[in-house]
Structure formats: C-alpha cells, structure tokens
Amino acid sequence: MDDIPVPLPSTPTRFMDRFRAFIRARQLAYRTEKTYCLWVREFIRFHGKRHPESMGAVEVNQWLSHLANNRNVAVNTQKTALNGVVFMYHQFLGRELGELQFSRVGTHERGISSPLDMAASGPGF
Numbered sequence: 001m002d003d004i005p006v007p008l009p010s011t012p013t014r015f016m017d018r019f020r021a022f023i024r025a026r027q028l029a030y031r032t033e034k035t036y037c038l039w040v041r042e043f044i045r046f047h048g049k050r051h052p053e054s055m056g057a058v059e060v061n062q063w064l065s066h067l068a069n070n071r072n073v074a075v076n077t078q079k080t081a082l083n084g085v086v087f088m089y090h091q092f093l094g095r096e097l098g099e100l101q102f103s104r105v106g107t108h109e110r111g112i113s114s115p116l117d118m119a120a121s122g123p124g125f
Helices: 015-025 030-046 057-069 075-092 115-119
Strands: none
Touching: 015 030, 015 075, 030 057, 030 075, 057 075
C-alpha cells in the first residue's frame, strides 16, 4: 500500500530516516514526504552518495541541469525536484544555498522558463 507511511526507528540515525522524521514532525502530507525523499535520494545518488552537507549550490545546479538536459524531465518536475532539495537545505539542514543558476538547453526558444524563475520568490511550501 502506497499510502501507509514507512515505519521509522525510534531514534533515527541515518540521514534519510532523520529527514523523514523531520518532515513528519512538521505534519506535511505523506505524499510530499515521499516526493521530497525521492528527489533528495536522487540528488545524493547523482553526486556519488556524497553527504548533502558537503555540497551546495554548485552541485544543485549540476543536478538540475542533468535533469533537464540528460533526463529531459518537464519543467514542473524540475520545480518539484528543486523544492524538495531546497526544503532539505533550508529547513532540515538550516543552510542557505546561495545563488542558483539554471539553464535548460532550448527552453527559451520554446517559451519555457526555468524552474528557478518560479523559485526566485522561494519554494512552494
């Protein structure tokens, strides 16, 4: 069943367990938890399982460019992925990411804006 939250250890020590516990403590929807965890996990795996605390805006920019240019994900999917990672950095880790610069090959010619145009005013949470 996809709508039953994954049980967490009573004292989470692994990064993703702590992240899930943080999301649940803020009483976000379980669907939001699953989505944010999926994108954070993808972000970590993309960078060779480096810990997010050792990464920053440069790595986020690389990952977003990879999603756009290599995986061809839709702009709204990029926005969702960005929201998950920004939530992790700002809310969970308490770190500012700094300047995020994102470019997508061919998007402006087709009239599609980057997900950072929407994120300029902050993530949607």
